[in-house]
Amino acid sequence: MRPALKTLVDxxxxxxxxxxxxxxxxxxxxxxxxxxxxxxxxVPREIIxxxxxxxxxxxxxxxxxxxxxxxxxxxxxxxxxxxxTVELALSxxxxxxxxxxxxxxCDVIRNLSGMWNMMFPDRYVRYIDVPQNYDPEVxxxxxxxxxxxLRADMGRIAGREISDDDIRNSIKVYNENRAALDDLYAAxxxxxxxxxxxxxxxxxxxxxxxxxxxxxxxxxxYLELAPQESDRKDKDHxxxxxxxSFCEQPPVGLLQTLERAGCWIVGDDLILGLRWLLRDxxxxxxxxxxxxxxxxxxxxEAASRYEPGNAKGSQLIASVxxxxxxxxxxxxxxxxDPALLDQPMLVTALDKAGxxxxxxxxxxxxxxxxxxxxxxxxxxxxxxLWSEV
Amino acid sequence: MTRPxxxxxxxxxxxxxxxxxxxxxxxxxxHEDGKKVVYTFVPGNLTELIRSFDLLPVLPEINALQSGMxxxxxxxxxxxxxxxxxxxxxxxxxxxLGMLKKGNVGPTGKRLPEPDLLLLSYTGCFTFMKWFExxxxxxxxxxxxxxxxxxxxxxxxxxxxxYIVKQMRTELIPKLEQxxxxxxxxxxLKEMLAKSAKAEDDLVHVLESAKNRPSPIDAYFGGxxxxxxxxxxxxxxxxxxxxxxxxxxxxxxxxxxxxxxVTPDGTMTKEKFRLVVEGPPxxxxxxxxxxxxxxxxxVVVASSYTKVGGLxxxxxxxxPARPLESLADYCLGCYTNLGLPSRVELLEEYVKEYEADGFxxxxxxxxxxxxxxxxLILRQIEERTGIPGGFIxxxxxxxxxxxxxNIKNRIESYLQMLEQKRGAGVGA
Numbered sequence: 001m002r003p004a005l006k007t008l009v010d011x012x013x014x015x016x017x018x019x020x021x022x023x024x025x026x027x028x029x030x031x032x033x034x035x036x037x038x039x040x041x042x043v044p045r046e047i048i049x050x051x052x053x054x055x056x057x058x059x060x061x062x063x064x065x066x067x068x069x070x071x072x073x074x075x076x077x078x079x080x081x082x083x084x085t086v087e088l089a090l091s092x093x094x095x096x097x098x099x100x101x102x103x104x105x106c107d108v109i110r111n112l113s114g115m116w117n118m119m120f121p122d123r124y125v126r127y128i129d130v131p132q133n134y135d136p137e138v139x140x141x142x143x144x145x146x147x148x149x150l151r152a153d154m155g156r157i158a159g160r161e162i163s164d165d166d167i168r169n170s171i172k173v174y175n176e177n178r179a180a181l182d183d184l185y186a187a188x189x190x191x192x193x194x195x196x197x198x199x200x201x202x203x204x205x206x207x208x209x210x211x212x213x214x215x216x217x218x219x220x221x222y223l224e225l226a227p228q229e230s231d232r233k234d235k236d237h238x239x240x241x242x243x244x245s246f247c248e249q250p251p252v253g254l255l256q257t258l259e260r261a262g263c264w265i266v267g268d269d270l271i272l273g274l275r276w277l278l279r280d281x282x283x284x285x286x287x288x289x290x291x292x293x294x295x296x297x298x299x300x301e302a303a304s305r306y307e308p309g310n311a312k313g314s315q316l317i318a319s320v321x322x323x324x325x326x327x328x329x330x331x332x333x334x335x336x337d338p339a340l341l342d343q344p345m346l347v348t349a350l351d352k353a354g355x356x357x358x359x360x361x362x363x364x365x366x367x368x369x370x371x372x373x374x375x376x377x378x379x380x381x382x383x384x385l386w387s388e389v
Numbered sequence: 390m391t392r393p394x395x396x397x398x399x400x401x402x403x404x405x406x407x408x409x410x411x412x413x414x415x416x417x418x419x420h421e422d423g424k425k426v427v428y429t430f431v432p433g434n435l436t437e438l439i440r441s442f443d444l445l446p447v448l449p450e451i452n453a454l455q456s457g458m459x460x461x462x463x464x465x466x467x468x469x470x471x472x473x474x475x476x477x478x479x480x481x482x483x484x485x486l487g488m489l490k491k492g493n494v495g496p497t498g499k500r501l502p503e504p505d506l507l508l509l510s511y512t513g514c515f516t517f518m519k520w521f522e523x524x525x526x527x528x529x530x531x532x533x534x535x536x537x538x539x540x541x542x543x544x545x546x547x548x549x550x551x552y553i554v555k556q557m558r559t560e561l562i563p564k565l566e567q568x569x570x571x572x573x574x575x576x577x578l579k580e581m582l583a584k585s586a587k588a589e590d591d592l593v594h595v596l597e598s599a600k601n602r603p604s605p606i607d608a609y610f611g612g613x614x615x616x617x618x619x620x621x622x623x624x625x626x627x628x629x630x631x632x633x634x635x636x637x638x639x640x641x642x643x644x645x646x647x648x649x650x651v652t653p654d655g656t657m658t659k660e661k662f663r664l665v666v667e668g669p670p671x672x673x674x675x676x677x678x679x680x681x682x683x684x685x686x687x688v689v690v691a692s693s694y695t696k697v698g699g700l701x702x703x704x705x706x707x708x709p710a711r712p713l714e715s716l717a718d719y720c721l722g723c724y725t726n727l728g729l730p731s732r733v734e735l736l737e738e739y740v741k742e743y744e745a746d747g748f749x750x751x752x753x754x755x756x757x758x759x760x761x762x763x764x765l766i767l768r769q770i771e772e773r774t775g776i777p778g779g780f781i782x783x784x785x786x787x788x789x790x791x792x793x794x795n796i797k798n799r800i801e802s803y804l805q806m807l808e809q810k811r812g813a814g815v816g817a
Contacts, residue, residue, distance in 0.1 A: 073764050075782065077477070077754045082761070104539070107515045111761040113541055114729025118769060127728070132511060132518070132536035133556055142538070142552035306511075306518055306534055312526070337757060340475040341482070341519035345526060347473055361477075 005225040008218065012202035015209050016252070019065055019088065023209045025096050027054050034157055036124075037097040039085070039112070040247040041105050041273040041304065043128050044291050046174050046281070047150050049212060050166040051158035056097065057208025059271065060084040063251040063365045073115070079335040080363045081248040082112050089120065098157055099124035101150075103273070105247055105304040106338050124157060126150065132306040134296045144292045151288070167287035175280040177212040180219040185267075185275075187223055189323045192264035193234050195226050197255045205249075207274050238380040239325045241267035243316060243346065244332030244339040246302060250362045257369040258329065262380035266323040269302070276300055303338035313349025320355055326383045329376065330359035356383055399651065401636040405617060408628050410497060412445075412621075417499035419445055425568050428504040428524065432697050433512030433537055433720035437581040437625035437707070438561075442569035446622050447501060449520070453484040455496035457672030457786035465491065466787055479516045480755045480787040482523065489527060504530050506568045508561070512537040513697070513725030514758040533564040537720040543731030545721050553717035579709035581625030582716075586706040591633035592619050593702050598640045599690040600743055603660040605643035607650040609689035610679040613670060620698030624707075652683045661686035662804055665739045667693045667732075667766060668751040668759050671783040674791045678783075681800045687747075691739035693732065696724040703735070725758045733769045740774045747807050749779040749800075754790050777810065779803035 001009070015023055024035050035054040038045070048055040061067070061084030070087030088094050100123065102113035113127040129146060131139030155162045184203065188195040203222050207215040226232075242258070246269045258265060279298040282290040299305060301315035320328060328350055332339035343359065350357050358379040360372055419426050427439050428447045439446050456462040465487025466480050472490065474483050488494070495501040509521040509532055518534075525532050535556050538549045562573045595615055599608045606612070615636060623629035643649075649657035653676050664682075666689045671678050682689065699705060700722050708715035724732070740748055748770050752760045767778040781799050784790035 073762075075752055075754075075760060075764070078757065078761055105515075107757040108761040110515070110539060111729055111757070114732075115762050115765050117541075117728065117730050118733065118765060127539060127541040129538045129541075131552075132534060133552075133560065135559060138552065138555045138559055139536070141555070142548060145548040303519075304515075306509075306536070307522065308532075308534065310525075312522065335477045337478055337516055338519070340478050341516065341523070343475065344473045345522060348526060361475075 002225065002228060005222075005229065008222055008225060009199055009202070012199075012206045012218070015206050016062075016202050017064055019061060020093055021056070021096050021209070024054060024056050027211065028096060034098040035096055036099040036101065036154065036157065037094060038101040038273075039103060039105075039109055040081075040271070041103055041302065042130065042276040042295075042299075043101050043103050043273065044147055044150065044295075045212070046167060046170040046291060047147065047154050047162070049173065050151075050162045050170040051154040051160070053098070053154065053158050054211060057271065057273070058085060058088070058094065058097075058100070059205075059208060059249050060364050061088055062249065063253070063367060065365075077335055078108055079248055079333050080365060081333070082108055084364065085112070086115070086119075089116075097123075099126070099153075101126050101128050103128040104130050106336075108337075109247075124153065126153060130295065134308065136293065136296060140292050140296050143295060144288050147288050147291055164287050167291075168283050171281045171283050171287060171290065173212050173216075175283070177207070177216045178275070178277065178280065180216045181207075181275055184219050184223060189266045191234075192237075192239070192266055194229070194232050196232075197259045197265050198252050199226065201252055201255055201270060204271055204274065208271065235262075236384070237262045237264045238327060238383040239264045239266045239323065240327045240329050240380075241265070241316065241319050241323065241325045242329045242331045243269050244330050244336070244343065245270050246272035246339070248333035248336060248364050250331060251364065251366055254331075254362055254366060254369055254372060257373045258376045261373045261376035263329065263376050266325050267319040272300065272302060276302075303342035313346045316346055317349060317353050317355065320353075326356070327379065328355060328357040329379065330357060332359075332361055334361045334363050399639050401632060401639055402614070404632050404635060405614065408618060408623060408632065413495050413497040413499060416445060416447060416495065416502055417497075419502045425505040426502045427506045427508050427565075427568070428521075429508040430510050430512070430514070430517050431620050432514065432723040432725060433510045433535075434620070434698065435508070435510060435535075435561075435716055435720075436622060437578055437585060438557075438716060439508070439565070440622075440625055441574055441578040441581060442565045442571050444506075444565065444569050447504065448621055449485045450481055451621055452488065452495060452501065453481040453786050454672045456484050456488060458675055459496065460673065460788075461488075462673060462786035463788045479520075480785055482516060482520045484786045485520070486523060504528055506530060506564060507532040509534045510537065510720065511535060512720050513539075513723050514756075516758070531564055531568070533561045535561055535720070537726060539728070540721055540726055540731065541728040543727050543734070545718055549721060550714060550717045553720060554713045557713050557716070575712060578712050582707040582709040582712055584627070584630050585625045586708065588619065588624065588629050588633040589701045589706050591637040592616070594637050595633070595640050596691075596695065596702055598644055601644050603647065603649040603657070604663065604688050604690050605640050605648055605650060607652070607657075607679075607683070607689050608695060609666045609692035610652075610670065610675070610682070611650050612689070612692055612695040616695050616698060650683075650688055652679065654680070654683070657683055657686065657688060659686045660688050662747055662807060663688060663690045663743065663745045664747045664749055665689070665691045665736060665743065665745045666749050666751060667736055667763065669694045669697075669753050669756060669785060670751060671753070671791050672786050673784075673788040674793060677793060678791075678796070681797050685801065685804050687800075687804055690743040690745055693724055693736060696735075699723055700735075729762045729766065733766055733773070736766065736770055737773045740770065740776060746776065746811070747779060747803065748774070748776055749781065749803065752780065752782045754782070754784045755787065756785065777806060
């Protein structure tokens with residue numbers, strides 16, 4: 001690996017592994033700004049950014065965190081991310097957050113917002129309730145009001161009013177970030193061997209910790225550097241889309257295992273909140289309305305979002321087709337209600353479309369991948385040998 | 390201890406039985422009779438609005454719990470898991486889908502009608518949304534989504550109410566009109582809401598009778614019967630009014646006579662422990678579960694489960710003067726739609742107001758809406774009230790998660806601890 005790429009990969013690896021949020025603390029020290037954490041999946045980060053603060057994605061503790069106190073707060077049948085997030089907080093690692101946002105994704109994260117209120121009464125906490133009605137005059141009216149309240153709260157934490165121009169500027173910054181991510185995913189889909197899944201994921205994940213301007217520059221740099229690695233060659237792999245990992249994240253080792261087992265992951269819903277909006281947000285006119293309209297009209301299909309039509313699974317199938325994928329791997333966290341309740345509906349859609357699929361569950365601290373490797377390898381083989389897709 | 394089974398059941402019990410049987414009879418022949426059917430959920434249900442269009446509500450959670458009580462849910466859940474539904478998710482959903490796959494036969498042995506409308510009242514439970522998305526794949530009928538915002542601070546904000554009312558006007562009522570072929574009749578709705586409010590007064594009177602010593606009711610195991618008509622299809626009806634009038638009279642008579650609660654084995658004659666319980670009951674072993682309490686002379690004086698369909702005891706009433714607005718407030722105020730701090734405050738108040746000796750949580754695997762955060766709730770209640778809490782785990786309708794010996798052991802140990810503390814002069 002050339003030195004420049006190695007430096008970049010080392011940096012994003014450090015960001016991923018550092019559970020002390022050093023990068024956030026350094027940013028705060030450097031800028032004198034404040035940081036606001038958000039859990040998966042969608043929050044309008046533009047509002048935090050417009051206040052001159054750093055939005056920080058809090059995605060649990062992964063495989064690197066020993067749970068000492070977090071398990072005492074959750075029954076065994078509840079997923080892993082809330083217990084590791086509580087662990088992060090109780091161990092003081094989230095002290096650098098000047099507020100925490102809990103988006104509307106499931107009952108566990110929703111209730112976690114209330115737990116936070118009681119456990120950390122001196123800290124700012126907000127539950128982000130997104131509309132499930134997409135009429136601009138109905139759900140839109142509600143959502144605009146919620147965004148306006150968030151704007152006022154963020155202004156209070158930052159100690160300054162957020163102007164419309166501040167928000168428009170942040171919208172532009174995030175539009176650029178979205179475009180860079182789109183380019184990254186398009187490049188990965190074209191030549192997945194040039195952009196190994198571990199690198200792609202770590203570059204994506206850096207977006208949870210870096211200011212968006214820096215993250216965009218990082219993606220652009222990676223897109224320049226990765227193709228310069230001459231030893232990255234195509235292999236006789238199957239092309240798959242993975243689905244179900246939008247909230248609690250699989251360990252990087254698991255993603256690498258899938259790749260090593262013969263699967264190029266050419267589409268995914270990892271850290272979906274960073275790619276929630278499918279189009280640019282309008283930079284003209286009222287910025288709150290622009291953000292609201294973008295959510296109502298250009299949101300990605302997701303398990304936490306009501307699907308009013310009969311199109312369940314249509315975006316997944318489109319992702320399979322657009323990325324020339326040959327199959328789908330359901331890769332959901334254990335006890336994840338949204339992903340696991342969605343799965344049978346997506347299976348039905350895939351079966352109708354004749355797209356092969358397989359499934360397994362994980363936990364963010366899963367350490368053994370032998371069984372998954374065997375399953376993914378068999379799935380990849382079966383696609384290559386017998387698939388009609 | 391209890392005395393032998395009463396020869397005569399209370400009239401209200403008989404009436405409720407007749408009402409439920411009549412409801413399922415009506416449903417069995419609904420389509421033959423030219424009636425249309427709306428599937429919807431218990432929390433935040435809009436029974437009066439549905440009934441004002443002469444539509445019949447079907448509540449899948451009720452079907453699931455009835456299947457649990459009739460020992461059928463295990464087979465239904467297995468059927469759903471065979472069809473690819475995860476073992477990790479809500480067993481109400483799997484029980485319902487399994488029942489559907491096995492012919493959709495309801496609690497009275499008669500087939501349930503297919504829905505003409507799925508009214509997705511999305512209140513306090515994320516799984517509801519997935520449940521009806523799953524049903525939408527099974528039925529060729531319209532869906533009306535009613536998104537009810539969460540109340541993280543326990544307060545109703547104007548824009549939340551307006552959002553719900555707008556959804557009723559633009560999404561829900563047009564679909565009810567379309568399915569029923571009738572125009573929205575606000576005067577009729579108002580009449581029904583006035584009846585609801587009267588019955589709600591009586592229900593609150595019954596629930597609050599548990600402040601007496603001895604309590605004339607069990608507000609959890611008995612409570613699920615008392616809330617039945619109110620939380621399901623009978624709010625706003627003459628039958629509902631009559632049921633609650635009768636129930637109130639009976640409970641008043643029990644108070645006057647100094648009687649304890651009625652159980653399946655007769656009247657409790659001793660009240661040794663007064664408990665507040667958080668969480669839904671287990672349905673597959675409901676009587677066995679209840680017996681574990683009354684055999685130890687433990688009576689539940691207040692419970693959160695009996696508030697999933699509304700916090701009437703905190704003052705809410707359906708209001709004919711503001712029909713849609715009060716329906717919106719009703720949806721917003723259901724127990725599981727409240728943030729955890731509000732839930733803790735309510736439970737703390739119950740412990741104090743009802744002079745409870747103990748606080749127990751029945752944590753069910755199926756329901757993250759209830760269960761996520763309950764271990765913190767337990768600690769908070771212990772800290773705030775000074776009484777020790779008990780924690781047991783089971784499930785709603787999956788018999789694989791009801792371990793009778795373990796649960797009985799935990800309940801007995803907990804009650805023994807309460808007694809020892811009482812003897813030592815510690816706690817409440």
